[in-house]
Amino acid sequence: MDLREMISARASELAWQGQAACRKEGVNAEWFFPSSGNSHAFTQAAKDVCATCPVRDNCLRQGWADGELGTWGGVSYEERQALIEHEITVDQFIELRDQREADEAEDDDA
């Protein structure tokens, strides 16, 4: 792969970021990377934004693979570390999360 192909591949890898819900006006970046005593409230605010995000899975996969700090794809750093310690893969997590959300939606309809 030459340099031009590498740049093009990287740009398409990151194209999903243009659809990120956290880029909308009114969203505080600190919610995703809390540094103060408000970390629980901030992390929950971040998760609420992530729950509406159309690129949640892309984001989660990147945060998971790169060991990023902060909340990515609706999952905090500490939660990702605990899942990884229990040898849960990102694909397994996404499948379980989607199943849980489908079950909850079904319960709400009942």
Ligand code: SF4
């Ligand atoms: S999942 Fe959350 S952190 Fe990731 S891009 Fe979407 S809103 Fe931002």
